[in-house]
Amino acid sequence: MYKLAVAGTGYVGLVAGVCFAEKGHQVTCVDVDEDKVALMKSGVSPIYEADLEELMQKNHAAGRIDYTTDYKAAYRDADAIFIGVGTPEQPDGSANLSYIATVARQIAESIEKDCLVVVKSTVPVGTNDKVEQFIQDFLVNNVRVEVASNPEFLAQGSAVHDTLHAERIIIGTESEWAEAMLKEIYAPFYLPIVSVNRRSAEMIKYASNDFLALKISYMNDIANLCELLGADIQDVAKGMSYDERIGSKFLNAGIGFGGSCFPKDTKALEYIAKQNGYELKTVKAAIEVNKEQKTMLYKKASKRLITFNGLKVAVLGLTFKPGTDDLREAASLENVPVLLAQGANIYAYDPVGADRFAKEFPEGQIDKGTITYVSDIEEALANANVCFIFTEWGEVKAVLPHKYRELMRTPLVFDGRNIYSVQDMQDAGVEYHSIGRPS
Numbered sequence: 194m195y196k197l198a199v200a201g202t203g204y205v206g207l208v209a210g211v212c213f214a215e216k217g218h219q220v221t222c223v224d225v226d227e228d229k230v231a232l233m234k235s236g237v238s239p240i241y242e243a244d245l246e247e248l249m250q251k252n253h254a255a256g257r258i259d260y261t262t263d264y265k266a267a268y269r270d271a272d273a274i275f276i277g278v279g280t281p282e283q284p285d286g287s288a289n290l291s292y293i294a295t296v297a298r299q300i301a302e303s304i305e306k307d308c309l310v311v312v313k314s315t316v317p318v319g320t321n322d323k324v325e326q327f328i329q330d331f332l333v334n335n336v337r338v339e340v341a342s343n344p345e346f347l348a349q350g351s352a353v354h355d356t357l358h359a360e361r362i363i364i365g366t367e368s369e370w371a372e373a374m375l376k377e378i379y380a381p382f383y384l385p386i387v388s389v390n391r392r393s394a395e396m397i398k399y400a401s402n403d404f405l406a407l408k409i410s411y412m413n414d415i416a417n418l419c420e421l422l423g424a425d426i427q428d429v430a431k432g433m434s435y436d437e438r439i440g441s442k443f444l445n446a447g448i449g450f451g452g453s454c455f456p457k458d459t460k461a462l463e464y465i466a467k468q469n470g471y472e473l474k475t476v477k478a479a480i481e482v483n484k485e486q487k488t489m490l491y492k493k494a495s496k497r498l499i500t501f502n503g504l505k506v507a508v509l510g511l512t513f514k515p516g517t518d519d520l521r522e523a524a525s526l527e528n529v530p531v532l533l534a535q536g537a538n539i540y541a542y543d544p545v546g547a548d549r550f551a552k553e554f555p556e557g558q559i560d561k562g563t564i565t566y567v568s569d570i571e572e573a574l575a576n577a578n579v580c581f582i583f584t585e586w587g588e589v590k591a592v593l594p595h596k597y598r599e600l601m602r603t604p605l606v607f608d609g610r611n612i613y614s615v616q617d618m619q620d621a622g623v624e625y626h627s628i629g630r631p632s
């Protein structure tokens with residue numbers, strides 16, 4: 194078993210650290226935020242993620258994982274240091290690598306024995322060559338240090354499961370030493386390992402995410418056409434899915450992809466291509482379709498209603514997908530301000546995302562409208578004039594069609610996640626508009 198350090202305790206870093214500890218490695222997670230470190234030490238996870246807190250507590254009690262702000266102590270004698278800090282999008286679409294650079298420098302100044310530095314963060318192809326050079330340039334002690342690429346494929350909401358049961362581990366290395374060590378670190382996971390060079394590993398991450406984003410935008414594009422032609426996107430997707438070359442996953446049309454990954458990684462790859470004199474037309478199209486799709490529901494509702502002024506608008510779901518409290522690039526963030534500007538009185542429900550949303554949109558008057566957060570879906574629906582569904586939470590799916598008719602003033606529902614059968618809603622007397630299906 195190895196002594197590992199993990200830089201950054203966001204989704205990628207913390208989950209990786211906890212899973213390495215679960216597999217028997219000795220792990221120290223490093224973060225600059227003292228409050229966050231104290232919280233984690235007390236067994237509380239700073240992010241909402243199934244099974245995470247339980248595994249944090251179990252492995253902390255077993256002495257296999259600890260948390261610190263003292264990076265020097267954590268890096269000094271680590272066999273390998275995993276970097277999982279953020280690479281946020283910059284206004285031009287490129288990735289901001291300043292957090293990686295800071296960690297790289299700290300590593301160079303701290304390590305006292307041979308060390309493998311493993312970059313898990315999503316970084317533009319070629320970055321890890323530069324990270325290695327950067328560490329060499331600032332190295333204080335005479336030790337061997339190499340950088341490997343090990344992109345992460347976990348999805349929020351199922352992060353721990355995705356890590357422990359990953360479909361593949363990608364390792365990008367430039368020496369047998371690095372390859373052998375990474376294979377040994379992952380040996381207790383018993384998962385398929387694909388070993389490639391560093392640049393290919395970096396590219397696999399972008400190519401995979403952008404392909405999935407493309408798949409979603411393609412289905413949304415087809416969904417919009419289905420509406421015009423009287424076809425049903427769910428039936429179309431079902432028919433397509435039997436072809437194993439297409440597969441059955443990621444064929445759900447809706448109000449576009451959100452989150453911290455697809456929007457960022459599509460723009461980043463398009464940017465990288467442009468920097469290299471190449472136009473990545475497919476990815477560019479996926480980005481454009483997604484932008485339009487985010488406000489598709491609002492556009493539909495605007496055609497149906499003369500105004501939102503003074504109307505009670507129920508908003509069900511705020512996060513970019515269920516199972517997470519993350520709001521990044523969520524469709525709600527695009528639609529709520531427009532509704533408020535039109536004078537809507539919004540009653541918003543989200544089982545875990547409401548507090549975060551309220552930080553950006555505090556309860557009370559905003560613009561010409563108001564926003565109120567409710568913890569009960571029925572309270573949101575009571576006497577509402579219109580309902581928008583932005584996230585397919587289980588709690589929302591559990592609302593039976595007749596409830597909309599019984600509770601709302603006018604049973605008018607715009608569903609961005611296609612959670613109901615059109616027929617069931619019609620039978621319940623609900624005017625139901627969804628994506629890519631007949632109304």
Ligand code: UGA
Nearest residue numbers: 345346347348349443444445447449450451452454513514
């Ligand atoms: C995504 C990838 O799925 C992970 O494999 C990857 O590791 C991760 O990005 C990352 O790069 O870190 P995530 O953003 O957590 O994971 O969430 P997804 O479940 O992929 O959903 C992304 C967005 O696509 C959501 O807004 C979701 O509603 C939307 N989506 C997904 C659809 O609109 N239709 C679908 O069929 C699937």
